[in-house]
Amino acid sequence: MQILLTSFVLLAGILVAPVHAADTPPNALLVLAKRDGILQIVDPSSLQVMARIPVGNDPHEVVASADGRTAYVSNYGSGAYHTLAVVDLIAQKALPAIDLGALRGPHGLTFVGGKAWFTAEAAKAIGSYDPATNRVDWILGTGQNRTHMIYVSPDMKWIATTNVSSGTLSLIEKTVITAGPGAPHEDWIETVIRVGNGSEGFDVSSDGKEIWVANAQDGTVSIVDVAGKQVTQTLAADVSGANRLKFTLDGKLALISTLRGPDVTVIDAATHKTVKRIAVGHGSAGIQMQPDGARAFVACSPDGYVAVIDLHSLEVVGRIEAGHDPDGLAWATRH
Secondary structure (H helix, E strand, O other): EEEEEEOOOOOOEEEEEOOOOOOOOOEEEEEEEEEOEEEEEEOOOOOEEEEEEOOOOOEEEEEEOOOOOOEEEEHHHHHHOOEEEEEEEEOEEEEHEEEEEOOOOOEEEEHHHHHHEEEEHHHHHEEEEOOOOEOOOOOOOEOOOEEEEEEEEOOOOOEEEEEEEOOEEEEEEEEEEEOOOOOEEEEEEEEEEEEEOEEEEEEEOOOOEEEEEEEEOEEEEEEEOOOOOOOEEEEEEOOOOOOEEOOOOOOEEEEEOOOOOOOOEEOOOOOEEEEEEOOOOOOOOOEEOOOOOOOOEEEEEOOEEEEEEEEOEEEEEEEEEEEEEEEEEEEEEEE
């Protein structure tokens, strides 16, 4: 698709050049600009923005469908809003939003098993939306405060979510009830694990055995054993204000962003030692790994750009101008 605005606009005596939008590349980086209320489609080869699509009020997180053709965006507003914005990535246009009703404050997102899974912070709940039926088909309350980010295992048998104000991690497992009325039937069992104050960004190790949780208020990282459902170690990582934690795809390093400092902290996953602090700007938020493991993209919200980090040299090698307050990032690979 090639769109050309053939008319020129004269504003305050300044001639504004035509605006172009190029086709969405087969592999695209998706970048949210919160204050602008837009989703940006970026060509990761040129680091240029190909298109900008309005996605409503206070967009915080974004995820792409498995086929790379649709994006889902959470309209957060600290509980003021209750919609998921939907974008056709091929046509580069907004589709009708998904009204979540009483599930207010949607934030964390993932796409697994053909469904968009989300947190609803103000409702203290998580849920899933099925595009095939166009409805929210599952809801589970966590009973925790500020249920924020979410992970769903590939087999959809267990879910993890952080609860910022409770300082906890919820580990939720599907099980079969074999006794009582209606047995046997499937149910979900939640284990609430105390981690640290301000538990927000987290990631699951590549082998699925550990969950690393960054605790923003404490500046620590809690390592949770999934099988044992308990914290096995707390790292004094000095990451006060930690926003996101992501493992590199080879599982060797963990990158932690913070909105209270200029650096992205890099921790060796085997030794649990900090190996580097990478200067990226005045603060950072969303982190996205490139699928080939070569680069990481980090949203530098106060500075209005996305820093590009070479994961071999652990150096900043580029930046993407990304509007006002960039945050949520995702990768879309078209199939």
